[in-house]
Amino acid sequence: MNLPDIAPLDRKREPALRKLLDGKAKPLGALGRIEDLAVRLALIAGSATPAVGRARLLVFAGDHGLTQAGVSAYPSEVTGAMVATFLAGKATANAFAGVVGAELFVVDAGVASDLPAHPALVDAKVRKGTRNAAEEPALTADEVAMALARGADIAAQAFADGVDVLVLGEMGIGNTASAALLLHRLGPAPLAECVGEGAGHDAQGLAQKLAALERAAARSPASRPEQVLAEFGGLEIVMMAGAILGAAAASKPVLIDGFIVGAAALAAIRMAPAAADYCIFAHRSAERGHTLMLQALGAEPLLDLGLRLGEGTGGLLALPLVRAAAALLIEVASLEDVMAGRL
Amino acid sequence: MNLPDIAPLDRKREPALRKLLDGKAKPLGALGRIEDLAVRLALIAGSATPAVGRARLLVFAGDHGLTQAGVSAYPSEVTGAMVATFLAGKATANAFAGVVGAELFVVDAGVASDLPAHPALVDAKVRKGTRNAAEEPALTADEVAMALARGADIAAQAFADGVDVLVLGEMGIGNTASAALLLHRLGPAPLAECVGEGAGHDAQGLAQKLAALERAAARSPASRPEQVLAEFGGLEIVMMAGAILGAAAASKPVLIDGFIVGAAALAAIRMAPAAADYCIFAHRSAERGHTLMLQALGAEPLLDLGLRLGEGTGGLLALPLVRAAAALLIEVASLEDVMAGRL
Numbered sequence: 248m249n250l251p252d253i254a255p256l257d258r259k260r261e262p263a264l265r266k267l268l269d270g271k272a273k274p275l276g277a278l279g280r281i282e283d284l285a286v287r288l289a290l291i292a293g294s295a296t297p298a299v300g301r302a303r304l305l306v307f308a309g310d311h312g313l314t315q316a317g318v319s320a321y322p323s324e325v326t327g328a329m330v331a332t333f334l335a336g337k338a339t340a341n342a343f344a345g346v347v348g349a350e351l352f353v354v355d356a357g358v359a360s361d362l363p364a365h366p367a368l369v370d371a372k373v374r375k376g377t378r379n380a381a382e383e384p385a386l387t388a389d390e391v392a393m394a395l396a397r398g399a400d401i402a403a404q405a406f407a408d409g410v411d412v413l414v415l416g417e418m419g420i421g422n423t424a425s426a427a428l429l430l431h432r433l434g435p436a437p438l439a440e441c442v443g444e445g446a447g448h449d450a451q452g453l454a455q456k457l458a459a460l461e462r463a464a465a466r467s468p469a470s471r472p473e474q475v476l477a478e479f480g481g482l483e484i485v486m487m488a489g490a491i492l493g494a495a496a497a498s499k500p501v502l503i504d505g506f507i508v509g510a511a512a513l514a515a516i517r518m519a520p521a522a523a524d525y526c527i528f529a530h531r532s533a534e535r536g537h538t539l540m541l542q543a544l545g546a547e548p549l550l551d552l553g554l555r556l557g558e559g560t561g562g563l564l565a566l567p568l569v570r571a572a573a574a575l576l577i578e579v580a581s582l583e584d585v586m587a588g589r590l
Numbered sequence: 591m592n593l594p595d596i597a598p599l600d601r602k603r604e605p606a607l608r609k610l611l612d613g614k615a616k617p618l619g620a621l622g623r624i625e626d627l628a629v630r631l632a633l634i635a636g637s638a639t640p641a642v643g644r645a646r647l648l649v650f651a652g653d654h655g656l657t658q659a660g661v662s663a664y665p666s667e668v669t670g671a672m673v674a675t676f677l678a679g680k681a682t683a684n685a686f687a688g689v690v691g692a693e694l695f696v697v698d699a700g701v702a703s704d705l706p707a708h709p710a711l712v713d714a715k716v717r718k719g720t721r722n723a724a725e726e727p728a729l730t731a732d733e734v735a736m737a738l739a740r741g742a743d744i745a746a747q748a749f750a751d752g753v754d755v756l757v758l759g760e761m762g763i764g765n766t767a768s769a770a771l772l773l774h775r776l777g778p779a780p781l782a783e784c785v786g787e788g789a790g791h792d793a794q795g796l797a798q799k800l801a802a803l804e805r806a807a808a809r810s811p812a813s814r815p816e817q818v819l820a821e822f823g824g825l826e827i828v829m830m831a832g833a834i835l836g837a838a839a840a841s842k843p844v845l846i847d848g849f850i851v852g853a854a855a856l857a858a859i860r861m862a863p864a865a866a867d868y869c870i871f872a873h874r875s876a877e878r879g880h881t882l883m884l885q886a887l888g889a890e891p892l893l894d895l896g897l898r899l900g901e902g903t904g905g906l907l908a909l910p911l912v913r914a915a916a917a918l919l920i921e922v923a924s925l926e927d928v929m930a931g932r933l
Contacts, residue, residue: 272675273682274789278903279876279896328928332615335933337923339616345921346913446617533622551894552911553622560621567910568895570689578688580680585671590678 251399251496253521256290264289264576271575272585280549284527284572291500291525299500299573302349302566303405304414304559305369305490306333306340307398309357309483310376311421312385316459318424320447323376327360329418333558334365340416340558347566349414354401356394357482371397377480380428380463385480391473394482398489399496406497412569413494414502415511416559417483420446423534426510428460428479430536433472433517434543438464443506443535472517487511492518495525500569502562505532505554509540516544529565530554594742594839596864599633607632607919614918615928623892627870627915634843634868642843642916645692645909646748647757647902648712648833649676649683650741652700652826653719654764655728659802661767663790666719670703672761676901677708683759683901690909692757697744699737700825714740720823723771723806728823734816737825741832742839749840755912756837757845758854759902760826763789766877769853771803771822773879776815776860777886781807786849786878815860830854835861838868843912845905848875848897852883859887872908873897 264286269275276282288297308330314323332338333353344351354369355362359376362368373394377385386394405413423445431438442457467478476485488511494501495515503512503526516523523544530550531537541548549565580590607629612618619625631640651673657666675681676696687694697712698705702719705711716737720728729737748756766788774781785800810821819828831854837844838858846855846869859866866887873893874880884891892908923933 271682272672272680273899277789277897277899278682279898281895281897281907325929328931329615331931332923332928332933335923337615337921337928337933339614339621339918339922342917342921343914346917347910446620549895552624552892554620554624555622556616556620564624564911564914567690568907571686571907574685574689575682578680578685579682580675580678585675585680586668588671588674590675590680 250519251492253495253519254498255521256524260290261286264295267295270581270583271579272582278575281568281572281575284568285576288500288569288573289576291498293498296577297573298411299570301410302412302414303410304340304344304349304351304416304563305354305401306351306416306418306559307354307356307483307487308418309481310359311419311425311481312377312379313381313424313459314421315379316381318456318459319421319445320452321420323359323420326418326420327358327362330358330362334367338558339556339560340563343560343563347563349563349566354486356486369401371401371486373482377482380479381459384478386477388473388477391477391485394485395489398486399493402490402493403497406499412500412502413490414559414562414566415487415490415508416504416562417487417507417557419481419483422481422483422507424456424460425479425481425484426507427536428463429475429510429514430540431464432470432475433513434539436539436543440539441536472514476514484511488515491515491522491526495522499525500527501525502565503528504559504562505530505557506534506537506540507557509537513540513544527569530561532561593862594835596838596862597841598864599867603633604629607638610638613924613926614922615925621918624911624915624918627911628919631843631912631916632919634841636841639920640916641754642913644753645755645757646753647683647687647692647694647759647906648697648744649694649759649761649902650697650699650826650830652762652824653702654762654768654824655720655722656724656767656802657764658722659724661799661802662764662788663795664763666702666763669761669763670701670705673701673705677710681901682899682903683906686903686906690906692906692909697829699829712744714744714829716825720825723822724802727821729820731816731820734820734828737828738832741829742836745833745836746840749842755843755845756833757902757905757909758830758833758851759847759905760830760850760900762824762826765824765826765850767799767803768822768824768827769850770879771806772818772853772857773883774807775813775818776856777882779882779886783882784879815857819857827854831858834858834865834869838865842868843870844868845908846871847902847905848873848900849877849880849883850900852880856883856887870912873904875904
C-alpha cells in the first residue's frame with residue numbers, strides 16, 4: 248500500500264481558537280480537557296465549527312492462528328458468534344451505540360468461518376484467520392498491503408456516506424496476543440510487560456500465553472511496522488491501521504478504543520507519524536499493557552473506567568465528549584454578548 | 591423541614607444482579623465501573639430494567655452576600671446575566687444538554703435581581719441573595735427550611751412529570767466560598783484546604799477570599815448541617831440539598847456535578863446518610879477542595895476532565911455513562927443465548 252498523504256495540523260491556528268474559547272461565557276479554561284479537545288477538532292476540520300454529528304462505529308473482526316498456541320481462554324468460534332450478535336443488535340457495542348447515537352457496521356477482516364451476508368456486514372475478508380504466529384508469519388506482505396488498503400477504503404466510504412467521526416472497535420479471539428507483540432516490537436517495550444489477561448486468564452493461562460508470544464517474538468527480529476504486522480497479525484488490527492490512515496488522510500477524527508485498537512493506532516502512527524493528530528484516545532483500558540502503550544504514543548485518554556471489553560465500547564462512551572467539545576465552540580455565547588444582553 | 595423517609599438500598603439483591611451481568615456476552619467484569627453503576631441503578635430502581643431515558647437538568651441559581659467581602663473575581667450581576675443566558679439556550683449547560691439529551695430548567699433559589707417569567711424558569715426565590723456570611727448568618731433557620739422544602743418539591747415535580755434521572759447544576763457568583771465553608775464544617779476539613787480559585791483568582795484575590803472565609807468561620811462554631819447551611823448559605827446550595835433528599839425519597843438517581851453541587855450533597859448526606867446511595871458523583875473538579883470533598887463523601891467520581899465550570903456540565907457529561915449502564919442490563923444478550931444461536 249502506498250501511504251496516503253496526511254497533512255499535519257496547522258498549529259498556527261491554535262491561538263485564535265484558544266482566544267475564541269476564552270471569550271465564551273465561562274471562566275478561563277473552566278472546561279479543562281473539553282477545551283483541548285475542541286481545539287483539536289477545529290484544527291482537524293480546519294474550521295471553528297467542526298461537524299461531529301454523524302458517527303459510525305466499525306467493528307473489525309478477525310481470527311488468530313495464535314489461538315492454536317493457547318493464547319486465549321475462549322475458543323475461536325466465539326468470534327463468529329459475536330459477529331452474529333452484533334448483527335442481531337444484541338452486543339454491548341450495539342447497546343452503547345444506541346445510547347450515544349452512532350451507527351454500527353461489522354467488517355469481516357478475516358473471520359475463520361463463512362459469514363452470511365447482512366446489510367450491516369462489510370465483507371473485506373483477506374483470508375480465514377491468520378497463520379499461527381508462534382510458528383510462522385501470521386500474514387504475507389501482500390495480505391498486509393491488502394488489509395491496509397481495504398481499511399483505508401472502508402474509512403473513505405464512511406466519509407463519502409456523510410459520516411463525520413469514526414469510532415473503531417474490534418472482535419477477535421486471541422487479538423490481545425497480537426496486540427501485545429505489536430506493542431513489544433513497535434513501542435518498543437519488554438514483552439512480559441505487554442502481556443495481560445485479555446478476555447480472562449488464570450496464572451497458568453497467562454504463563455502459557457507469554458510462552459507462546461516469546462516463541463513468536465523469537466522467530467523474527469522485525470521492527471518495521473509493515474513487517475511487524477505481517478509477523479504477528481491480526482487482520483482486524485491491520486485493517487484498522489488502514490482505516491486510521493484513511494481517516495487522517497481525509498482530515499477526519501477517529502476515536503481509538505482500548506488495547507487492540509491502540510495497537511492499530513501504534514502501527515499507523517509508526518508508519519505515518521502525522522496520523523497521531525487525528526486519533527482521539529478514548530479510554531485507559533484495564534488490560535495490562537495499555538498504560539505502557541499510551542505512554543509509547545504520548546497519549547492521555549479521556550476516560551478511565553476500568554473497561555477491557557473492546558468492540559469499540561470505550562470509544563463510544565467518549566463520543567459525547569467529542570460532541571460536547573464541538574458544541575462548546577459552536578453553540579455557546581461569548582461573555583461579551585452575555586454582559587451586553589445580546590442573546 | 592421534616593426529612594423525608596429514605597429507604598436504604600436492598601444490598602441483598604446485588605449478588606443476583608452481578609450474576610445477571612456475569613452472564614452477559616462479555617468477559618467477566620469487562621465493563622469495569624459501568625457494571626458497578628448498572629448494579630447501583632438497578633438497586634435504586636428496585637428493578638433489573640432501570641429507566642434512565644428522561645433526564646432533567648435543574649440549574650439552581652442564587653446570589654451571595656459574601657461577594658461584598660470580595661470572595662469572587664466576578665460581580666454578582668453575572669448570576670442574573672447567566673440565568674438569562676440559560677433561558678436563551680446559549681450557555682455551556684444548554685449546549686451539553688443538547689448533546690446528551692436532557693431537558694433544562696433554571697430554578698431561581700435566591701437571585702438578587704428580579705427575573706422575568708419564562709417557561710423554563712422555576713420561581714422558588716426565598717430571598718434576594720443571602721446575607722454577608724462574613725458578618726452575620728447568611729440565612730435564618732426558617733429560610734433554610736423553606737429552601738430545603740422547595741428543593742424537595744421541585745424534585746418531586748420532576749418525577750411527577752415523568753423524569754427518570756435528575757442532574758443538578760448551579761450558578762451563583764461567590765458560591766465556591768459558601769461551598770468551601772460547608773466542606774470545612776461538614777467534611778470536616780481545614781478551611782485553608784477547602785478554598786480554591788473558584789471562577790478565577792490571582793494570589794491576592796485568593797488571600798482575600800480566605801481571609802473573608804476565616805472571618806465567617808470565626809463567627810460561629812456551627813457543625814449541625816442545618817445550622818451550617820444557615821450560617822454560610824447559599825440558597826441554591828440549600829435548595830439542591832433539598833432536591834437530593836427529594837430524589838432519594840422518591841428512589842431516583844441524581845447526578846452530582848462538581849464542588850458546589852457536591853457541597854449540597856455533603857449537607858444532604860450529613861442530614862440523611864442513606865441519601866448517599868442515590869447520588870452518582872459525575873466528575874472530579876479542578877477546584878481545589880473537591881478531592882477533599884470526595885474523600886469526605888467516600889465517593890469515586892466517573893470522570894476526571896479538569897472541569898471547573900459548574901452549571902451541571904460535568905453531570906451532563908456523565909449522563910451517557912448512566913444510560914450505557916442501564917442499556918447493558920436491559921439490551922445485551924447472555925453468552926448462553928449467543929453460543930446457542932438464540933438471538
